[in-house]
Amino acid sequence: MNKLSSFLIALLSCLCATAEVNYQVIPLPQSVLLDPSGKTAPLAKGMTVAYPSGNAQMKRNAEFAREYLGLNPRKQSKKQSAPFTLSLGLKSDNPDAYLITIGKKGVQIQGASESGVFYAIQTLRKSVMNEEGDTIRLPWGTIYGTPRFAYRGCMLDASRHFYSVKFVKKFIDVLALHGLNRFHWHLTDDQGWRYESRSLPELAPKGSWCPDLVTLDDDGLEPLPASQKTGYYYTREQLKDIVEYAAERYITIIPEVDLPGHMLAALSVYPELGCTGGPYETYPFLPFRGLEKDVLCAGNPKTLEFIKKTLNDLCEIFPSEYIHIGGDESPRDRWRECPKCQARMKELNLEKEAQLQTYLVKEIETFLTSKGRKLIGWDEILEGGLSEGATVMSWRGYAGGIEAARLHHDVIMSPTTHCYFDYYQLADRNAQPACEGGFISLSKAYSMEPIPQELTEEERDYIVGVQCNLWTHYADSPARAMYQLLPRLAAICEVQWMYPSQKDFSQFKGRLEKLEKIYRQLDYQFCPSFE
Ligand code: ACM
Ligand code: ZN
Numbered sequence: 001m002n003k004l005s006s007f008l009i010a011l012l013s014c015l016c017a018t019a020e021v022n023y024q025v026i027p028l029p030q031s032v033l034l035d036p037s038g039k040t041a042p043l044a045k046g047m048t049v050a051y052p053s054g055n056a057q058m059k060r061n062a063e064f065a066r067e068y069l070g071l072n073p074r075k076q077s078k079k080q081s082a083p084f085t086l087s088l089g090l091k092s093d094n095p096d097a098y099l100i101t102i103g104k105k106g107v108q109i110q111g112a113s114e115s116g117v118f119y120a121i122q123t124l125r126k127s128v129m130n131e132e133g134d135t136i137r138l139p140w141g142t143i144y145g146t147p148r149f150a151y152r153g154c155m156l157d158a159s160r161h162f163y164s165v166k167f168v169k170k171f172i173d174v175l176a177l178h179g180l181n182r183f184h185w186h187l188t189d190d191q192g193w194r195y196e197s198r199s200l201p202e203l204a205p206k207g208s209w210c211p212d213l214v215t216l217d218d219d220g221l222e223p224l225p226a227s228q229k230t231g232y233y234y235t236r237e238q239l240k241d242i243v244e245y246a247a248e249r250y251i252t253i254i255p256e257v258d259l260p261g262h263m264l265a266a267l268s269v270y271p272e273l274g275c276t277g278g279p280y281e282t283y284p285f286l287p288f289r290g291l292e293k294d295v296l297c298a299g300n301p302k303t304l305e306f307i308k309k310t311l312n313d314l315c316e317i318f319p320s321e322y323i324h325i326g327g328d329e330s331p332r333d334r335w336r337e338c339p340k341c342q343a344r345m346k347e348l349n350l351e352k353e354a355q356l357q358t359y360l361v362k363e364i365e366t367f368l369t370s371k372g373r374k375l376i377g378w379d380e381i382l383e384g385g386l387s388e389g390a391t392v393m394s395w396r397g398y399a400g401g402i403e404a405a406r407l408h409h410d411v412i413m414s415p416t417t418h419c420y421f422d423y424y425q426l427a428d429r430n431a432q433p434a435c436e437g438g439f440i441s442l443s444k445a446y447s448m449e450p451i452p453q454e455l456t457e458e459e460r461d462y463i464v465g466v467q468c469n470l471w472t473h474y475a476d477s478p479a480r481a482m483y484q485l486l487p488r489l490a491a492i493c494e495v496q497w498m499y500p501s502q503k504d505f506s507q508f509k510g511r512l513e514k515l516e517k518i519y520r521q522l523d524y525q526f527c528p529s530f531e
Contacts, residue, residue, distance in 0.1 A: 025126035027497035035140035045070035050082035057114035097146035151465020152496035153182035159189035162232035190264035261330025275338035299340030328378035358384030405462035418448035446491035486526035
């Protein structure tokens with residue numbers, strides 16, 4: 001072989017090795033500018049990543065760079081430069097913004113805060129993850145990312161099916177991979193109470209039991225003897241561990257106690273808190289049942305005591321500013337017939353039962369405010385008049401969100417039209433496991449625009465976030481939960497990060513092929529759909 005051809009072969013293999021590193025990841029950064037020189041910087045296993053000393057989060061970020069990119073962390077030193085550096089100080093109003101500069105000096109990541117640095121590491125991770133070989137060549141250039149919405153959430157329902165700590169951590173990893181920063185955890189419902197309460201020790205052991213208790217055996221949960229009449233729930237230690245795990249990944253967990261409806265699990269333990277006095281029993285998981293008419297009695301003073309105790313227990317574990325109190329789908333039939341509820345309405349001069357729910361919400365808000373927290377509720381909390389500082393999660397379409405924004409309340413958009421991942425995702429129903437109903441394809445999820453046209457400029461600022469929801473009546477295994485989530489989460493994360501002018505579904509599909517290779521590598525089940 002002459003010199004010229006060996007040079008050409010070397011050049012060609014170099015070009016092949018770099019061909020795929022194009023930074024076209026999901027969510028797509030705001031700008032990717034490649035250097036016209038076509039030069040590249042190496043990214044090799046064991047290469048040093050330097051981080052500023054005295055900042056535990058930056059040290060942790062450097063450890064993520066080790067885990068995801070094979071780098072070797074060390075503290076920054078004036079004497080010694082490093083081929084890969086992490087730093088703060090990027091000027092931006094958005095704490096999640098990041099800038100990656102790849103050039104002569106190697107790879108420099110700068111974040112507006114520690115979370116921005118984390119997102120930059122994730123972007124590089126997704127850029128190189130399918131690459132082979134010990135040294136990867138990164139094209140010179142700059143990559144700038146900054147999310148459109150401050151609140152980028154996903155909900156997991158742990159009542160209809162229970163998932164192990166191991167799976168919940170995997171779920172958090174999945175959210176982090178997609179640049180989400182809020183994990184809304186639905187912890188109580190008619191099928192089971194799922195968190196240990198310090199002040200009411202019998203609540204979780206008894207209230208987690210359900211007549212057709214299923215064990216998700218591929219999730220490593222120990223089977224429970226049916227005779228025991230206790231089900232699965234998270235202990236306080238487990239919850240604290242998960243909160244910390246999420247926080248390291250810049251994810252805040254927002255716990256939800258759904259009230260005053262969806263309360264059979266609690267009523268099964270404390271029947272005196274229901275209007276009729278019971279007895280009550282938790283729902284079986286399947287078949288899917290309609291709305292439960294038995295709810296907390298709003299006329300019984302013990303109800304508010306109970307609520308405050310359970311919320312106080314949550315506040316001890318979860319540092320989140322927001323606490324979710326549900327509020328959805330609470331039929332008022334029992335309240336209409338209950339002497340205690342009617343007497344309370346008379347005493348408060350209320351005309352409609354909906355106002356009784358507002359009364360409860362206002363009392364709870366006062367309590368949460370005294371703890372330095374804020375209240376979020378599903379959009380039904382608008383019905384009897386909105387409590388002063390409440391944030392509204394708009395799920396029955398956009399109307400609740402529009403109404404709340406007009407009242408100058410913060411809104412999270414989470415409509416059933418685009419954000420319900422328990423729905424079918426393929427047009428051919430026989431090509432996927434059974435769901436309760438509904439249909440949201442990947443392209444439908446991608447097409448979501450969270451800010452309604454009819455709002456004024458000022459009102460639009462109240463739409464602070466977007467959230468997708470995974471209700472789990474039918475998600476009877478971790479694999480099934482992942483299948484419902486992916487790849488629609490990839491679509492919603494671009495709604496959360498990108499402006500409409502930047503979004504393009506056909507281009508997204510190209511980038512999704514690369515992400516799906518990563519799902520396979522990480523053993524994340526997904527629905528192979530580009531519909
Ligand atoms: C809901 O989907 N019931 C909030
Ligand atoms: Zn009552």
